[in-house]
Amino acid sequence: xxxxxxLGSTGSxxxxxxxxVAEHPDQxxxxxxxxxxxxx
Numbered sequence: 001x002x003x004x005x006x007l008g009s010t011g012s013x014x015x016x017x018x019x020x021v022a023e024h025p026d027q028x029x030x031x032x033x034x035x036x037x038x039x040x
Contacts, residue, residue: 005032
């Protein structure tokens with residue numbers, strides 16, 4: 001399992017990364033997350 005710290009989670013690449021992590025919970029784990037302006 002890979003531990004991921006995601007800086008900029010609200011942008012295009014950040015949201016795509018979150019989608020991939022959600023699809024593969026056995027392979028990835030979010031250990032840190034930073035969000036900027038678009039916090040929907």
